[in-house]
Amino acid sequence: MTNYLIKGAKPLGGDAVDIFVADGRIAAVGDSLSATGAEVVEAAGLVALPGLVDLHTHLREPGREDAETVGTGSRAAALGGFTAVHAMANTDPVADTAGVVEQVWRLGQEAGLVDVVPVGAVTVGLAGERLAELGAMADSAARVRVFSDDGHCVSDPALMRRALEYVKAFDGVVAQHAEEPRLTVGAQMHEGDRSARLGLTGWPAAAEEAIIARDVLLAEHVGARLHVCHVSTAGSVEILRWAKSRGVQVTAEVTPHHLLLTDACAESYDPVFKVNPPLRTDADVEALRAGLADGTIDAVGTDHAPHAVEDKESEWAQARPGMLGLEQALSVVIETMVEPGRLDWAGVADRMSVRPAQIGRLGDHGRPIAPGEPANLVLVDPAARSTVDPAALASRSRNSPYAGRELPGRVVATFLRGTATVLDGKATR
Amino acid sequence: MKRHLLEAADLDRDDATLVLDTAAQIEQALAGREVKKLPTLRGRTVVNLFYEDSTRTRISFELAAKRLSADVINFSAKGSSVSKGESLKDTALTLEAMGADGVVVRHSASGAPHRLANWVRGSVVNAGDGTHEHPTQALLDAYTIRQRLGRLDGVRVTIVGDVLHSRVARSNVGLLHTLGAEVTLVAPPTLLPVGVGSWPAEVGYDLDAVLPKSDVVMMLRVQAERMNASFFPSAREYSRRYGLDARRMAVLPDDAIVMHPGPMNRGMEIAAEVADSVRSTIVEQVANGVSTRMAVLYLLLGGSPQ
Amino acid sequence: MARTTLPALLSAADVARVIDRIAHQLIERAATVHPGRDGLADLVLVGIPTRGAPLARRLATRIEAFSGVTVDVGTVDITLYRDDLRRRGVRALEPTVMPDGGIDDRLVVLVDDVLFSGRSVRAALDALRDLGRPQAVQLAVLVDRGHRELPIRADYVGKNVPTSRSQQVRVHLAETDGADEVLVTEGEDA
Structure with missing residues (x-):
């Protein structure tokens, strides 16, 4: 060596x-x-920073190896400065069993560029109906600690409560994709002045905020850990600030793109800017930067979402949501947080390495730069x-x-x- | 003029006026003629690319292009490679290879014409995209208003109905504002988009309050399936609060006109006796559609070198 | 290239004299078209916008002054019939107006300010074909500057002006430009 x-x-x-x-x-x-x-x-x-840790990566393998593989995604992660990434569960087949998470984990070991940490699905097939075998995934070689139906919201409040409670047994955390599905039927972009003009069905901020509000109350009630994926609105930041002030065990992440881009990008109708949750307004971007600066938002999570060309070179409504993030995440954080003086390098290390490693319970990552x-x-x-x-x-x-x-x-x-x-x-x- | 007509905002006041003036000259030049054909676009190819059924709009564009002697190809989603899953981009590249000078596109997805405009060299004319815009409908509506009332500046236009899902409303609000008209939108709040406050239009919920101050009432089609999604409780209640019947028509100013982009739901948003009254411009709108679209095709394709 | 304006080719008085002469020629010619009928009643003066239209109206006024007969006047916009739109680009249209009696079986005299390549006249002939079937079509122009590209000639010419291709002939009329005069300028259009 x-x-x-x-x-x-x-x-x-x-x-x-x-x-x-x-x-x-x-x-x-x-x-x-x-x-x-x-x-x-x-x-x-x-x-020099501790190796970055991403709580939210889509590596697409198994199922859509034409869009990304564990290998290509690992290389993108390493080039972005990451040493660990959490691979989301919405693959095909879904990572809802010990077998699939172990497969992903092994592919990551073979690639050897970053620690690929599988996320387990909360519900079988991401269908939101019954719990997947969370304990089996936790006990597997992949040692899953983060569970998420990302791409889908665990919208049934009773099921969400049970999931929050159940993962306490192995110090797990449920990472919620906060989106009330009945409020986002057919939604294409942030609901506001621009969606009204562009004729694209709106994705209201309230659909995210309502779920976050509900879930922090549930987490408080059952004394469980909750992680909120890709927070995108000013209202969400307010709710998180309130919940943390009450001592709720809630953490949250923001994506690089929500720190930099707004719904103005949709005016081109170029689906490269279609993402879920959608790009929001200038005021939301400002609130997210402020939330990341003051620690209300704990982490930057890339929501790196590779898509094949044909899934993006299409009409806006037909395109799949999601955008790449691993290779530019640090650059966007420097642009939006470091250069304006809102976060120093210790802050970058904290939000991009230390806290995400703690949330994912990754003992080897997010450590001080010190002997041993x-x-x-x-x-x-x-x-x-x-x-x-x-x-x-x-x-x-x-x-x-x-x-x-x-x-x-x-x-x-x-x-x-x-x-x-x-x-x-x-x-x- | 810009190369494409994708939305009302592509036309400034001078452009919009030029289209309307050109349409008027074309109508007058063809009036009473046996040969209703002009050689202007001889040798040009116009493709009608229709991903949605809309016989009236397609025929209107087809007639407009043919009266200007363009070669017209109708490319409809049914019975073509489109229905076999060919992507919009591949279709665009095919049209490009065929040398289409103009592509008239109707699509259920908002923004599809914008995408198409990135992929073809010819001019793209939006013939209705999703719930976004339908700019030639707005042009023919403006033409009809100007023809009936003699002006557009300061004309009070009230647009009534499902603004949320209406590409006609979006285009009309933009174009009529550009041309100096004062637009008021009236609808149940569920059928107005969040963000409508940023539009250059007044917004109200009470039709009876607005009618006496309306020179033009434009009724939008309300689809019954909206009822099932709880946008309003019942067709009867909608009709009672927002339908235009003879009683309501009676409170309009003397020379006010009633418009509808069609197809109408008689008895729902508009009563039969209103649709058939002398105030109604519904039949003129159809005729004016051809002249207006001829003007658009002439102005976009006439001078463009291939 | 800079433009230089040479002394006026035709003054206002020259323009008036030329119009009077063409009016007299038209009265004589009309008499021969349909022997035994009132020729002037069969005459239609059709101006080609922009400046052919006021010229046609002036000719009609002078014919009425000389003969006492009111002559029908129309205009035909040729823009939609041009074969050089691609090169010249589109422009706003002007009215096409035919007299109430139409043009079928009548003597149509197209009126334009300058005869150059002949392409405008060809476009006007195509437009007339769609508007009716005249007994005959003739052409009256204020200035013939040569350089024909089509087998077209004028029946009535105010003034023949040999020019080079690089020159511009500009006809100004009181109705459109404030005063009557015909100028030759050197160099390309600005």
């Missing part, structure tokens, strides 16, 4: 130090380290700016909403337990 001597990196944006990585762990952190036989990584000007810790690291050049070219992405799909947009930040290197998965901005395998 190659050892690395990282020269002159700034952990969490602090003073430049050398970091010696040996045998999968951080062996030493200090000035002017030397190590014979180690490969030297010149990191002057680069910021697992060497899950990312080196970022914050000064670099580049224009997003979908054709150059590692993902098998091309549905990036950032095509043609110039964004700051470049992932120079990523280390997974001491192994370089990315060096000089290129995947090593």
Whole structure:
């Protein structure tokens, strides 16, 4: 196993130090380290962060390997600075049994670029009718702790209550896709001035907020952990702030695209901007940034959702919702949070690594950059700016909403337990 | 003029007036002639790409194109490769390969004409897309109003009914506002979109209050299936609150007109005696549709080099 | 290229004199069309917009002054019949108005300001064919500047003006431009 001597990196944006990585762990952190036989990584000007952790990734395998595989998605994740991603359960077949989650977990191990952590479905077939074998998935080799019907809301309140209660037995968490389905029949975009003009059926903010309000009350009532996926509205942030002030065990994530883009993107009718929950208004974007800054929102979750060309090069209504996120997530956070001074690098590490690792109960991730810790690291050049070219992405799909947009930040290197998965901005395998 | 006509906002006031003036000149040039045909678009190909059944709109466009001597190809979703699942993009590329100068598209998905415009070189004319827009309907309505009342500036137009699902309403609000008319929307609140407050129109719920101040009343078709989705309790209640009957027509100003884009639900949003009255422009609207669409095709395709 | 304007080719007085001459020629010619009938009653002056329309009305006024007979006047907009729309681009249409008696079996005289390539006249002939079946069609122009591209000639010409292709002939009339004059300018249109 190659050892690395990282020269002159700034952990969490602090003073430049050398970091010696040996045998999968951080062996030493200090000035002017030397190590014979180690490969030297010149990191002057680069910021060192703990490897990023995504709570919300769609890897599409099994079922839609034409859109993404565990392999291609893992490479995209590593290039984005991630060392662990949670693979959502809405595959085909659905990850609602120990067998499927173990299959996904093994594919991740074989790819070896990030820790692929399977998410288990809450209900059988995501149908929202009866609980899947949550305990079996928790006990499997995949050690599932996050359960979600993402793509679908667990809308039945009694079923949601039972799920919240049941996963307490193995310290699990239900990650809710908050969308009251009766309020979003045929919904295509945020309901507001623009949907009215564009003639696209509206997805009201209240459909998200009503479920979050209900679920935080349920979580409080049964004393369970709740995680809210892809929070998209100002009202949701308010409800979460209120719930946290009451001591409810609720956590929440926001996507990069909801931090940057608004429903104005829909005016092109280009379905690359179709996503669920939909892009919202400027006021929502501002509230989400504020919520992420003050910690009301715990984490950035990419909701990386690859789609084949034919599922996006179509009429808006026919297109599938979702957009790529892994490779630009950190850049978007730098653009929207770091450069405006709303989050420092320690804050980035907290929201993109430490807290998501805690929510997913991943002991090896989101750790301090200190001797003895697992060497899950990312080196970022914050000064670099580049224009997003979908054709150059590692993902098998091309549905990036950032095509043609110039964004700051470049992932120079990523280390997974001491192994370089990315060096000089290129995947090593 | 822009290359495509996708929505009312593609026309500024000068463009819209040019279309209406051109339609008037064409109508006058063809009036009383035995040969109702002009050689203007000889050698051009116009494709009517209809993903939704709409015989009246398709025929209107077909007649308009043929009277300008264009070659017309009707490409309807039924009985073509479209019904076998061919994507809009593949269809567009096919039309492109055939050298279509103009594509008239009707589609159930809002924004489909915008997508098509990215994929073909010819001009795209929106003949109705989902619940978005139907700009040539708005043009023919504006033409009809101007013909009957002699002006559009300051004309008070009341649009009544299912605004939420109406592409006709969206196009008319935009175009009539551009042309200086004052638009009021009247509907049950369930049939008005959230966000309607940002439109250049007044909004009201009380038809009786608005009628005496209306120079034009435009009744929108209300589909019975909306009732099942609880947009309103019953057809009877809808008709009583928002239908135009003889009693309501009597409170209109003397020269006010009644319009309907068709097809009508007689007895639902409009009573038979209103639809057949001298105030009704429903038949003129159909005739004016051909002249207006000829004007649009001439202005979009006439000067465009291939 | 800059444009230079040469001295006026026809002054206002010249324009009036030329119109009077053509009016006299029309009166003489009309008498020969249908022997035994009142020729002027069969005459229809059809102006080609923009400036052919006021010219046709002026000719009618002068014919009435000289003969006491009121002559029918119409206009035919040729825009929709042009074969060069692709090159020139579309433009707003002008009215097409036929006299109440129509044009069937009558002597139609097309009136235009300048005869150049002949394409406008060809378009006007096509338009007339859709409007009726005249007994004969003739052409009256204020200026013939040559450079024909079609086998078309004028029956009544106010003034023959040899020009080069790069020159522009501009007819100004009181009705459309505030004053009567005919100018030749050098160089391309601005």
